[in-house]
Amino acid sequence: MLQNDIASQYGGAFVTVVSQPTITGGTTATPGTVIPCPPCNSGTPVSDEMLAGDACLLPGETLIVQVTIAVDPNDGGAFFNFYGALENQGTTTGVGEESGKEVEDLSDDGTDPNGDNGDGGTNDPTPAWFPDIDVAKQIDPANPPII
Ligand SMILES: [Ca+2]
Numbered sequence: 001m002l003q004n005d006i007a008s009q010y011g012g013a014f015v016t017v018v019s020q021p022t023i024t025g026g027t028t029a030t031p032g033t034v035i036p037c038p039p040c041n042s043g044t045p046v047s048d049e050m051l052a053g054d055a056c057l058l059p060g061e062t063l064i065v066q067v068t069i070a071v072d073p074n075d076g077g078a079f080f081n082f083y084g085a086l087e088n089q090g091t092t093t094g095v096g097e098e099s100g101k102e103v104e105d106l107s108d109d110g111t112d113p114n115g116d117n118g119d120g121g122t123n124d125p126t127p128a129w130f131p132d133i134d135v136a137k138q139i140d141p142a143n144p145p146i147i
């Protein structure tokens with residue numbers, strides 16, 4: 001299972017899902033199927049389950065799921081961390097076919113699922129930064145507006 005409750009983690013900054021979750025890569029031969037999230041397109045919170053539970057990953061195999069969302073970082077209900085970034089973290093769980101034991105892992109910021117991605121630990125949320133955009137204007141005294 002792959003769970004990612006983006007709406008709860010982003011708060012009011014989450015607007016909607018732009019493109020449904022899709023499997024875009026990985027090394028497993030049995031990636032399973034993704035679960036479309038129709039509630040996302042109606043403006044209600046995104047379903048946090050992204051896989052149907054039919055994926056099978058052997059030790060060391062990977063599966064990449066991509067979803068595109070729209071955000072409004074200016075929403076008053078946005079949840080920012082101490083440094084001013086939105087944060088997101090997915091959780092994956094599985095059951096060993098032979099052991100029957102349940103395992104779980106939280107995502108780490110970066111592309112290496114086995115290491116710390118060069119920062120922090122192995123379970124760091126991924127920050128999303130939105131630079132400020134400012135606009136200014138002035139009247140050029142050499143070319144004043146015609147009134
Ligand atoms: Ca890390």
Ligand SMILES: [Ca+2]
Nearest residue numbers: 105106122123
């Ligand atoms: Ca991890």
